[in-house]
Amino acid sequence: DAGVTQSPTHLIKTRGQHVTLRCSPISGHKSVSWYQQVLGQGPQFIFQYYEKEERGRGNFPDRFSARQFPNYSSELNVNALLLGDSALYLCASSLAPGQGAYNYGYTFGSGTRLTVV
Amino acid sequence: DQQVKQNSPSLSVQEGRISILNCDYTNSMFDYFLWYKKYPAEGPTFLISISSIKDKNEDGRFTVFLNKSAKHLSLHIVPSQPGDSAVYFCAEGGATxxxxxGTGTLLAVQP
Structure with missing residues (x-):
């Protein structure tokens, strides 16, 4: 069974550019969450989607946006990239928001390493 | 503002000994805490959880203790193995x- 898959694995962008990161959840999982992990810090919540609807948003500027598709995959978009956006972007999936989190945790992908130069 | 802190950025222990990783929190209205382990170039992997109504949960070599009066939890790994070397994160979960x-603790288990 495929786990959570993210693409691309690595990406280098220039300041001011736009980036799209992709995530496919575990088969049967309908909820996807995005986290940003800056070097030396823990992952920080960006968005949560369930059944194509935004269910939660973290403290990130409007340059960050996301969407979820009918097949439950998701895209994270970041506009007008800044050097500070350089980070590991993690996607996590679950059956539904919070469902199974206590027993199984959210399942994370390996992440996309974004470098902004 | 809810905060979760792991005040020890790193910890080194000998193989076979106990590893104790600590986590402090500020929010009393949580539902559970999760512990994750992370190897380089991989996503975090779920290890063990503890509910707000419990003070201990055990799974094999891993035990998590919760002290609500001190707003503190700890993960004990006994015995520690070289394969346990990774970054460990505690994470608070709730209604949202x-x-x-937390910021993570890098555990190094020396053979």
Missing amino acids: NKLIF
């Missing part, structure tokens, strides 16, 4: 369904 992570 988002996880609030």
Whole structure:
């Protein structure tokens, strides 16, 4: 069974550019969450989607946006990239928001390493 | 503002000994805490959880203790193995369904 898959694995962008990161959840999982992990810090919540609807948003500027598709995959978009956006972007999936989190945790992908130069 | 802190950035222990990783929190209204382990170039992997109504949960070599009066939890690994070397994160979960992570502790288990 495929786990959570993210693409691309690595990406280098220039300041001011736009980036799209992709995530496919575990088969049967309908909820996807995005986290940003800056070097030396823990992952920080960006968005949560369930059944194509935004269910939660973290403290990130409007340059960050996301969407979820009918097949439950998701895209994270970041506009007008800044050097500070350089980070590991993690996607996590679950059956539904919070469902199974206590027993199984959210399942994370390996992440996309974004470098902004 | 909810905060989760892991005040020890790193910890080194000998193989076979006990590893104790600590986590402090500020929010009393959580539902559970999760512990994750992370190897380089991989996503965090779920290890063990503890509910707000419990003070201990055990799974094999891993035990998590929760002290609500001190707003403190700890993960004990006994015996520690070289394969346990990784970054460990505690994460608070609750009604919002988002996880609030600590900054992580790098555990090095020396053979």
